[in-house]
Amino acid sequence: DAGITQSPRHKVTETGTPVTLRCHQTENHRYMYWYRQDPGHGLRLIHYSYGVKDTDKGEVSDGYSVSRSKTEDFLLTLESATSSQTSVYFCAISDMPRDNYGYTFGSGTRLTVV
């Protein structure tokens, strides 16, 4: 989507190295989310943010941290990458969760940990 971009689109990294994925939005939406998508599991929430410097854990947050220093950027860091973190990572934005309008997703980052 034009209003949300993820970088990089693809990355291969070695076990034990730190990795940072970036999500950038131009919609000025308050809420931002990081999900991972794996076969058989659908999308699972890692972390989310409800404002600058306001973040909270999701369902599968172990081994991940996030930061949001500006409204437009939400960073996901794998502190020490493991093979189990090989996945496709999606960022999503939402204006107001209670307006029921749904998420806008980025195109994803395919991460391979070798």
Added chain:
Amino acid sequence: TQLLEQSPQFLSIQEGENLTVYCNSSSVFSSLQWYRQEPGEGPVLLVTVVTGGEVKKLKRLTFQFGDARKDSSLHITAAQPGDTGLYLCAGDIGNTGKLIFGQGTTLQVKP
């Protein structure tokens, strides 16, 4: 852990056939959404249903929210090859804005 079960997981049909995808849970949802995802892209929102018993139509797609707001269905009439993709349901429990996703239904429509 709240679960959202989708069925079937895979569906391969001929062009022109009708199909229904189901999304079930033991939890009550404040809203439920349906997304469609194509390979290499993120999910795209199709519809949001909020009220128990609500029915929404989007061209050949009909979405229904169960009376108790625990289940939903997606019905496609006269499927076309362009409908091919991964269909995901997602529910919001307690109006938190955090969505729980089903495992997805992969639909293939053959010409």
